[in-house]
Amino acid sequence: MFITFEGIEGVGKTTQLKFVAEELKKAGIIFLTTREPGGTEVGEEIRDVLLAHRYEPFVPITELLLMFAARAQHVETIILPAIKKGLWVLCDRFTDATYAYQGGGRGMDLEKIKGLEALVLNNFAPDITFLFDAPAKVGLERVKGRGGHPDRFELEKIDFFERVRRTYLERAKAYPKRFRVINADESLEKVQSEVKSVLKSFKELGDRRGV
């Protein structure tokens, strides 16, 4: 099983990934957790280039190519070998984030992203994608609450994140079998119980697949 965690900043996807990891551990399932962009040595270096602040703005296609460069390294050296060994892989963001951020957020042609997805990944996609959904305002207020120095994406304006959110929801609608949309504008307990009920259905799925 390859499971991804998606959503805008501050919706709690990283917290929920950790929660799922704990649940899998309890169930005796062997898994690996990773994140994008990054996940590999090369990928983390690319992540640094992507998140750095600098005077020179990114050409949108450059940002897009860097995302896919990090992803190609990640898929080939980490994700596919783990899946082949029978591990579950939990990944913080994947290609859906590229559609949402570079497509929805930056307004890049979605067909260009689709072209790269086919060229680079041969359309390799997750089995299940959790989408944690909340209004951009809610997410951004939580990010502010964290403190620390915001990265290049976190400095974007609220309408950028609303476009990102909208694109995520459109993708969830287009791939209903893969997506599990969770309302993240709720208490942690409520969100976790929703995640847990999705996990139950996975376990059955896993059983059916002989995992």
Place this chain on the structure above:
Amino acid sequence: MFITFEGIEGVGKTTQLKFVAEELKKAGIIFLTTREPGGTEVGEEIRDVLLAHRYEPFVPITELLLMFAARAQHVETIILPAIKKGLWVLCDRFTDATYAYQGGGRGMDLEKIKGLEALVLNNFAPDITFLFDAPAKVGLERVKGRGGHPDRFELEKIDFFERVRRTYLERAKAYPKRFRVINADESLEKVQSEVKSVLKSFKELGDRRGV
């Protein structure tokens, strides 16, 4: 005019680029010199990722995407704006190097490179490409003579550079109008006089184009 300088390590392309720059200066032509991978702030950061030594090997498509990421930034922010202003651009390596190194050298599918070239650059190409040609052995001995710490590409074996060279020559054959192949296994004087005679034909070309 967009002029590129290509060839394997140690054939003297950077020296010849400087020579052409001097000649253009004498002729009162306004130009800009740049290099790949790099040429921009983002591009130089990507160059660092590409040339660094690390334990983790690159997935070939990752290297390819990084090359095009740096190139997209370079074309959009440096090369096209300069050409629009009427400047000549002299560039140390461009897309032909990607075909030669990642295609010929690493054995990546040339059709994949072609797909990216179309997707990222809309097939934007140089007006003239100097290809400095010499056996890999000759080039590598000159690189050794330079001293200093070799980068990741310079550590490749001789048959890698012979494949690179062969691919360069194949491209020169496929695009005879654009390429000027110069025998670099000659004295500096002989190479410069060949370059100079090509420059003369440019000038006429420039005159015809009203440069």
